Structure formats: C-alpha cells, structure tokens
Amino acid sequence: MSTMIEYIPDWSTWGMAGIALLVPILGHLLYQKVYHFIGTGTHLHDAAPTTPSEPSSEAGNTFSGNYDKDLCYIQDKLGANSDVCFREFTLHQLGVRGTLLYVDGMQNDRLLQLKIMTFLMYEATAEKLASPSTDEAGLPFLQLQEASNLDGFNHAILFGHFGLLIEGMPIGLLIEQPDARNRPILEPLSEALLRGPRVGFTEILSENTSMLRRQGMSDQLEITSYRVGTRMQRDLVLAYMKDLVNPDLLKEVQTRIERMDMDFFAESGYVEQLIEDNYLSPFQQVQNTERPDRVINALMEGRVAILLDGTPFALIVPATFSMLLQSPEDYYERWLPSSLLRIMRFGAAFLALMAPALYISFISFHPGLIPTELAISIIETRQGVPFPSLIEVLILEVAIEILREAGIRLPKPIGPAMGIVGGLIIGDAAVQAGIVSPFLVIVVAVTAISSFSIPTYSAGITLRMLRFIGMVFAAVLGIFGTILFFLLLCSHLSKLKSFGVPYLTPITPFRMRDWKDLFFRAPLSLMKRRPAMMKTQQNKRKS
Amino acid sequence: MFTRTDDKITTSQAVVFLTNTVLGAGILTMPRSITKAMQTPDAWIAILLGGLLIMPVILIMVKLCQQFPGQTIFQFSGRIIGHIPAKLVCLLLIFYFLVIGGFEIRVLAEVTLFFLLESTPMWAIVLPFIWAGTYLVSGGINAIARVYQVVFPITIFVLLLSYGVSLRLFDINHLRPVLGEGFLPIFAGLKSSILIYAGCEVVLTIVAFMQHPGQAVKAMLGGIAIPFGLYLLTAIVVIGGLSIDTVITSTWPTLDLIRSFEVTGFFVERLEFPLMVIWLMQMFCNFCSFFYQASLGISQLFKLSIQPVIFALVPVIFLSAMAAKSIQDIFAVGDAIGMMSIGLFLLVTVPLLLIWLLRKKGDQIHG
Numbered sequence: 001m002s003t004m005i006e007y008i009p010d011w012s013t014w015g016m017a018g019i020a021l022l023v024p025i026l027g028h029l030l031y032q033k034v035y036h037f038i039g040t041g042t043h044l045h046d047a048a049p050t051t052p053s054e055p056s057s058e059a060g061n062t063f064s065g066n067y068d069k070d071l072c073y074i075q076d077k078l079g080a081n082s083d084v085c086f087r088e089f090t091l092h093q094l095g096v097r098g099t100l101l102y103v104d105g106m107q108n109d110r111l112l113q114l115k116i117m118t119f120l121m122y123e124a125t126a127e128k129l130a131s132p133s134t135d136e137a138g139l140p141f142l143q144l145q146e147a148s149n150l151d152g153f154n155h156a157i158l159f160g161h162f163g164l165l166i167e168g169m170p171i172g173l174l175i176e177q178p179d180a181r182n183r184p185i186l187e188p189l190s191e192a193l194l195r196g197p198r199v200g201f202t203e204i205l206s207e208n209t210s211m212l213r214r215q216g217m218s219d220q221l222e223i224t225s226y227r228v229g230t231r232m233q234r235d236l237v238l239a240y241m242k243d244l245v246n247p248d249l250l251k252e253v254q255t256r257i258e259r260m261d262m263d264f265f266a267e268s269g270y271v272e273q274l275i276e277d278n279y280l281s282p283f284q285q286v287q288n289t290e291r292p293d294r295v296i297n298a299l300m301e302g303r304v305a306i307l308l309d310g311t312p313f314a315l316i317v318p319a320t321f322s323m324l325l326q327s328p329e330d331y332y333e334r335w336l337p338s339s340l341l342r343i344m345r346f347g348a349a350f351l352a353l354m355a356p357a358l359y360i361s362f363i364s365f366h367p368g369l370i371p372t373e374l375a376i377s378i379i380e381t382r383q384g385v386p387f388p389s390l391i392e393v394l395i396l397e398v399a400i401e402i403l404r405e406a407g408i409r410l411p412k413p414i415g416p417a418m419g420i421v422g423g424l425i426i427g428d429a430a431v432q433a434g435i436v437s438p439f440l441v442i443v444v445a446v447t448a449i450s451s452f453s454i455p456t457y458s459a460g461i462t463l464r465m466l467r468f469i470g471m472v473f474a475a476v477l478g479i480f481g482t483i484l485f486f487l488l489l490c491s492h493l494s495k496l497k498s499f500g501v502p503y504l505t506p507i508t509p510f511r512m513r514d515w516k517d518l519f520f521r522a523p524l525s526l527m528k529r530r531p532a533m534m535k536t537q538q539n540k541r542k543s
Numbered sequence: 544m545f546t547r548t549d550d551k552i553t554t555s556q557a558v559v560f561l562t563n564t565v566l567g568a569g570i571l572t573m574p575r576s577i578t579k580a581m582q583t584p585d586a587w588i589a590i591l592l593g594g595l596l597i598m599p600v601i602l603i604m605v606k607l608c609q610q611f612p613g614q615t616i617f618q619f620s621g622r623i624i625g626h627i628p629a630k631l632v633c634l635l636l637i638f639y640f641l642v643i644g645g646f647e648i649r650v651l652a653e654v655t656l657f658f659l660l661e662s663t664p665m666w667a668i669v670l671p672f673i674w675a676g677t678y679l680v681s682g683g684i685n686a687i688a689r690v691y692q693v694v695f696p697i698t699i700f701v702l703l704l705s706y707g708v709s710l711r712l713f714d715i716n717h718l719r720p721v722l723g724e725g726f727l728p729i730f731a732g733l734k735s736s737i738l739i740y741a742g743c744e745v746v747l748t749i750v751a752f753m754q755h756p757g758q759a760v761k762a763m764l765g766g767i768a769i770p771f772g773l774y775l776l777t778a779i780v781v782i783g784g785l786s787i788d789t790v791i792t793s794t795w796p797t798l799d800l801i802r803s804f805e806v807t808g809f810f811v812e813r814l815e816f817p818l819m820v821i822w823l824m825q826m827f828c829n830f831c832s833f834f835y836q837a838s839l840g841i842s843q844l845f846k847l848s849i850q851p852v853i854f855a856l857v858p859v860i861f862l863s864a865m866a867a868k869s870i871q872d873i874f875a876v877g878d879a880i881g882m883m884s885i886g887l888f889l890l891v892t893v894p895l896l897l898i899w900l901l902r903k904k905g906d907q908i909h910g
Contacts, residue, residue: 494689
C-alpha cells in the first residue's frame with residue numbers, strides 16, 4: 001500500500017495535468033468561436049441571394065407608350081450621369097422622333113454606329129419596326145432584345161447596350177452588346193511556361209469562356225451562368241464537362257455558389273473565400289489559375305471551373321494538395337524529365353517549409369547530429385554572431401520577405417536593381433558586420449529560391465507563412481518540435497477536405513490508380529483512366 | 544455518393560492502422576529484453592515463434608468481431624455476457640489502453656531526453672505531444688488512419704535503409720550457435736517476444752470500422768505480419784551487428800547499433816537522426832491509437848459524445864505517463880503491459896467467443 005502511495009504524483013504534476021486539460025479545451029472553444037464568428041458572415045441566410053441568370057421579368061415601371069413620358073422618366077433616372085448620351089433624331093421615312101441612348105466608351109465601333117444611324121434615320125420603315133425581332137421584316141441587327149419595363153431598360157443601357165426608344169412604340173429596344181475596350185490577350189503573368197499555349201485569361205468573361213470553347217470541339221462542355229452580388233451584380237459562370245462531372249459534386253458547387261452573400265465581388269478571390277470548406281486552414285482549398293489549358297485539363301478530369309467577370313483568375317474545384325505542385329508543363333514535356341522536375345518540386349516545397357526550422361534545431365540543439373566537420377565549420381562562422389539562431393534566422397527571413405514584397409510593388413526597370421541592392425549587398429554586409437553567419441545566408445537563399453519554384457503563387461504564400469510557425473516550434477523544442485510541427489501539419493491536412501475530396505488524396509486515402517500522376521508523371525499511354533478521386537461518370541480516357 | 548459521410552476506413556488503412564499501433568517502443572528495446580531473458584543469440588527464433596502464436600490470437604479476435612458487423616467490442620460485449628459484466632470487462636480494456644498510451648509517451652520522453660533534449664523538463668516534452676495527439680484524435684478514425692498512411696511509408700523506408708546500411712557490421716557468428724543450449728531458452732524468451740505485440744487488442748474495434756468487413760481476416764493478419772517481419776529483421780540485424788553481450792548491457796540497442804558506424808560522404812553521416820525522426824513519428828501514431836481507443840471505449844460504453852471524453856482523458860494520460868519514477872519502473876510497466884495483454888486475451892476475448900458460441904448453439908437447439 002505504501003508503495004502505491006509513493007507512486008501517486010505530487011501536486012505540481014496534478015497542476016500540470018490541469019493545464020494539460022485546459023489548453024485543448026480552451027483551444028477547442030476558441031476555434032469553435034472563431035469558426036462560427038467567421039461562419040456567420042458566410043451563411044447568413046438560407047435563402048439564395050445569388051440567382052441563376054435568366055432573362056428577368058422583375059416588376060417595375062412598364063413602358064407607357066407615350067414617347068415624351070418614357071423619355072422623361074429615363075432622363076429623370078439616368079440624366080444625372082454625365083457619361084450617358086441621348087442622341088435624338090427623326091426617322092425620316094415615318095416622320096416620328098426617336099432617341100438612341102448609350103454610355104460613352106462602351107461602344108467603340110464607329111463604322112457600326114454610323115450604319116445604325118443611317119439605317120434608323122433614312123431606311124427604317126413602319127412594318128420593320130412593327131415586328132422588330134421577326135425574321136422577315138425585322139431590324140438588321142445581330143443582337144436585339146426587347147425590354148418591356150423601364151427599369152430593366154435603364155440597367156441594360158448603363159451596362160453598355162445601345163438603347164433605342166421610338167415614338168409610338170410601347171417597348172424599348174436593346175441593340176448591340178456592350179463592346180468596351182479590352183486589353184490584348186497576353187501571356188499569363190503568374191504562371192509562365194516554356195512549352196505550352198501562351199494565352200491567358202483576360203478580364204472579359206465572354207472572352208474567357210470563348211477561350212475555353214476554342215480549346216476543342218465538344219458538345220459536352222457546359223457553361224451555366226449566374227448573377228452574383230446583391231448590390232452590384234456581376235456574371236459568374238460554372239464550366240464543366242456534362243458527361244464527366246460527378247452530379248453530386250456539381251450540385252454541391254451550385255449550392256455553395258447560390259449561398260454566397262456579398263454585395264459585390266471584386267475578384268474571384270471573393271468567391272474562393274466564400275465557398276471554401278475550412279476558412280481557418282492555411283491551405284487553399286480552391287485552385288486559381290490564369291491558364292485556359294489548365295482549366296480545360298481540370299475539366300477533363302471531372303472538376304468544375306468557376307469564372308467571374310472582371311478577373312483573369314479562374315477557380316478550379318475541388319483542389320487537392322498535389323495539384324498545387326503540378327504544372328501544366330509536366331504533361332507537355334516527355335514523361336521522364338517531367339517526373340524528375342515534379343519530384344524536384346516536392347523536394348523544393350519541403351525545403352521551403354522546413355529548411356530554416358531544421359537549421360535552428362541543428363545549430364541550437366543538436367550540432368552532434370550533423371557531420372562533425374560540417375558542424376565545426378558552421379559553428380566557427382557563427383563565432384561572432386551575437387544572437388541566438390532563431391533571431392538570426394528571423395532577421396534574414398523577414399528581410400527576404402520584405403524584399404520580395406517590395407519587388408512586386410516596384411516598377412519593372414527598378415525591380416532587378418533592388419534585387420541586387422537587397423539580396424547581394426545587404427546579405428554580404430550583414431555577414432561582414434557579423435549579424436548573421438554566412439551559412440545561414442545559404443540556407444535562407446535556398447529556402448527563398450525553393451519557394452519560387454512552386455508553380456502556384458498562393459501555395460507559395462502558404463508555405464512561407466507556415467515556415468515561420470515551424471521556426472518557432474524548432475526554437476522551442478529543437479528537432480522534437482520540428483517533428484511535432486510536421487505531425488500537426490499532417491493531422492491538419494488529413495482532416496482537410498475540398499468539396500468532399502480529402503485534401504491528401506491519393507496519398508491517403510490510398511488510391512493506387514492516381515499515383516501515376518503524383519510524384520511521377522507516368523507516360524501518357526498509361527493514363528487510361530481519369531483520377532479515381534473525382535468519381536467521374538466515365539472514367540476511361542481512351543476508347 | 545461523392546462525399547462520404549460514414550466514418551469507415553478502407554482495407555489498406557486498416558492494415559496500416561494495426562501495423563502502426565503495434566510497431567512502437569519495441570523497435571528500440573525488444574532485442575535487449577528478449578536476449579536478456581534468453582542469454583543466447585536465438586532471439587529471432589523466439590520472435591518467429593511469438594509471431595506464429597500471435598497470428599491465431601488475431602484470427603480469433605477477428606472472428607469474434609465478424610459475428611457483430613459494424614459493432615466494436617464496447618458495443619457487442621453487452622449482448623454476449625450482459626451489461627454489468629460487459630462494462631467491467633470493457634473498463635479493464637480501457638484501463639489497459641490508458642496505461643499503454645501513457646507508457647508509450649513516457650518511453651518517448653525518456654529517449655528524447657536522453658538523446659535530443661538533455662536537461663529539458665519532462666512535461667515540456669510530454670505536454671505538447673499529448674496536445675498534438677488530441678488534435679489528431681479529435682478528427683476521428685479516418686483522420687488518424689490517413690496520418691498513418693502518410694507516416695508508414697516514411698517509416699518503412701528509413702528503417703530498411705538504416706538496417707541495410709548497418710549490414711556492414713553484421714557478423715553471422717554473432718548469431719551462432721543456433722539453439723546452442725537447446726529449446727529451453729526459447730521458451731524463456733517467448734514471453735518477451737509476445738509482449739512486443741501488446742496493443743493488438745485494437746483489432747477488437749478496428750474491424751467494426753472497416754468498409755469491407757469481409758476482408759478483415761486478410762487485413763488484420765497482414766497488419767500484424769508487417770511488424771512481425773520488421774521485428775524479426777530488427778532482432779537479426781541488431782544481434783548480428785552488436786553481439787549479445789553488447790545488446791544485454793545497452794538500454795536502447797537498436798539506436799546504439801545505428802550510432803556505432805558512420806556513413807562517410809553522406810550528408811547525414813550517422814543514420815541515428817533519421818531513425819530518431821521516424822521513431823518519434825511512430826510513437827505518435829502508437830499513442831494516438833491507444834488514446835483514440837480509450838476515448839472511443841468510454842464514449843460508447845457510457846453513451847457520451849466523444850469530444851468531451853477525449854478532453855477528459857488528456858490529464859489521465861498525462862498522469863499515467865508521469866507516474867513512473869525511474870527507467871526501471873518504466874520497464875516494469877512495460878512487462879506488466881505484456882502480461883496484461885495476455886491476460887486480457889485469456890480473460891476477455893476467449894471467454895467472449897466461447898460464450899457466444901455456446902449461446903448460438905443453444906439458440907439453434909432450442910429453436
């Protein structure tokens with residue numbers, strides 16, 4: 001009995017047991033609180049603020065048929081805008097008045113405008129106007145819609161349509177789609193390739209969808225459209241292969257799109273953040289890309305793409321971890337070099353995440369674990385450094401991060417100059433001054449270069465952020481802390497899902513079939529089936 | 544269905560789950576404990592025999608579980624022997640899981656303190672480790688199995704690599720004479736060689752989580768065959784490399800073997816570091832298994848939701864890890880766990896199966 005009592009731990013151990021209990025509970029509560037706090041912003045209503053865009057017949061003022069009254073109403077509503085032009089004219093064939101309404105800068109084809117005016121003023125006849133959209137006697141415009149109510153008519157004009165109002169007609173006509181100036185199609189800036197198509201998406205949605213269509217001829221590529229935003233509406237489309245995509249996945253994506261509640265969507269990042277599974281995770285669960293070929297490849301695997309008007313970045317769902325380290329080039333080059341490059345990228349990602357943490361744990365805690373001569377030479381170079389290794393690494397890492405951030409802001413001609421000043425001169429001077437050790441400069445440089453080699457920019461940011469957490473773990477518990485950090489990361493990743501697909505597929509849950517496109521990129525002749533994780537309707541790639 | 548809502552694991556996950564649960568502290572200590580009991584270099588024969596003995600044990604457990612598809616022992620034991628006795632038996636099992644979980648952490652802390660973080664307070668190692676485990680265990684069996692699937696290949700790779708490189712020290716004469724003193728020492732070592740499989744009781748719950756319970760026999764036997772093979776390899780390599788005299792006097796013989804040579808021209812000259820890394824990860828897996836089993840047991844037995852149970856067990860595990868006072872205590876606990884493992888099998892699994900068979904027979908006769 002006395003030996004039993006002897007083994008009952010003392011008070012401090014009991015106290016620590018209490019702490020052991022409190023920390024996870026508090027952590028859990030905090031997590032739940034934050035999660036719900038953020039979550040309330042996402043799913044405020046069960047009602048759907050986003051609607052599939054169909055020709056809307058919303059209630060509003062209908063055209064009275066009285067030309068002066070209608071024009072007065074429109075002028076009342078739109079007249080304050082200096083960029084809305086009212087061009088009044090007389091239709092000479094009929095002898096009635098008409099008004100052409102448009103927003104300055106939205107229609108750019110001067111020749112077309114001239115022709116429209118000529119037609120309206122001198123050629124338009126009564127029977128042509130009587131039934132504008134019929135085949136035989138209709139008006140010779142490619143795009144022609146009849147607006148039945150005044151408010152819809154106003155909306156359309158502000159969005160860039162030509163509006164036409166003619167005396168004696170109880171409707172407004174909308175002719176010619178908006179055709180504002182657009183930038184030329186350029187090579188995607190954030191995802192450059194050596195080999196592969198050089199087109200990138202632009203800001204115009206119709207151009208982007210047409211780029212997708214132009215990738216190949218298929219009647220199965222379906223593009224459905226939504227209006228998003230409660231205050232300023234924007235077009236958003238879902239693109240998918242009708243005969244491939246899993247219907248449950250498609251339904252899930254549609255539900256999440258319809259649940260989004262935001263007054264304006266400035267960029268597809270808004271959509272990404274509102275539909276992702278876990279908004280507290282450091283990892284992105286939606287992939288963004290500017291490359292049409294990447295989108296179409298994803299669609300052929302049974303994924304769904306989301307394109308928003310006004311941004312060149314399309315979203316691909318669901319995303320898995322391995323996608324972040326894959327580049328379209330892997331498939332365009334032959335399989336051996338591609339596999340090699342891909343393995344190298346995985347290694348680079350590991351270095352980008354872990355290298356500073358490993359440096360700290362080796363230097364501060366376990367110099368005995370690295371080869372003796374190496375350890376001696378590193379310690380010799382660190383002789384004059386007055387800081388512990390964590391501070392030393394932080395100084396240089398933060399400097400590099402600032403340099404990188406500054407490099408993005410600077411105009412192109414100055415960028416390289418700053419790289420030289422920042423990277424070379426400061427690095428060298430810091431070593432000379434004895435603030436950091438030369439070996440550390442190597443480590444930090446390798447880390448930075450490794451993180452540049454990650455094909456997805458946003459994945460690179462995630463790793464940069466996590467790197468600092470890893471450094472703290474290493475500074476507290478050495479290699480034990482680093483392993484703990486790795487295990488926590490693994491635990492988090494294995495819990496994470498993107499639209500129902502486990503984030504670490506196909507590593508786990510283990511899907512042998514998908515391993516041929518993971519670390520290795522198997523020869524194309526072996527890629528006979530689509531990824532098992534997508535559960536597509538037809539999984540054969542070849543007939 | 545595109546999104547899976549059921550919390551089931553695939554067959555390969557079940558294999559890895561059992562492997563990662565069993566493969567743990569034994570890798571570092573097993574050559575010493577067996578050789579100490581035997582005093583001959585025939586540890587590998589003892590392990591071979593122990594493995595052959597454990598196979599039918601696993602088989603019996605699986606067969607028992609397959610009588611109640613989708614139910615863990617905590618749920619079906621009540622249907623066999625009535626609620627009160629079942630509760631007692633299951634509490635015994637839960638206590639066992641808690642002790643073994645604490646034991647694994649303590650061993651891990653001892654090794655870490657000795658090799659990596661000297662003069663660090665014990666709680667600083669134990670606490671973060673338990674918290675990390677809590678995070679994983681809260682994710683449910685699927686998250687746990689997935690982490691195992693990530694860790695497992697790394698473990699196998701590093702383990703085989705270090706053993707392969709250590710073959711340069713291997714001397715077949717260290718393993719001779721085979722059966723020099725007859726069969727008697729083998730039986731002495733048999734006890735220790737069965738102890739290394741302690742923890743295989745998780746079979747009683749994993750089978751219930753399998754997506755294809757029909758493949759349970761194959762999966763569980765496969766899951767125990769992997770650690771069996773690795774233990775056999777460890778014993779042969781370590782004793783062949785170090786000779787039994789060194790093995791008996793060393794606390795962590797496997798680490799000593801890997802520390803005793805240098806691979807020149809390699810970035811990491813000594814493979815002790817990667818071995819430590821994978822061993823720590825392996826211990827994490829081990830610990831999470833037992834932690835999860837214990838919380839699952841309590842939550843199913845008393846019909847509580849599992850999350851609060853997990854939190855409540857954190858201090859219990861911590862105390863169970865801190866209770867031992869010295870390294871001798873720890874090894875005594877290790878031996879006790881082995882005995883409990885055998886005892887549990889004899890007191891729980893076999894009677895349960897027998898009673899079930901009798902009752903089934905009875906039902907058939909009485910119609």
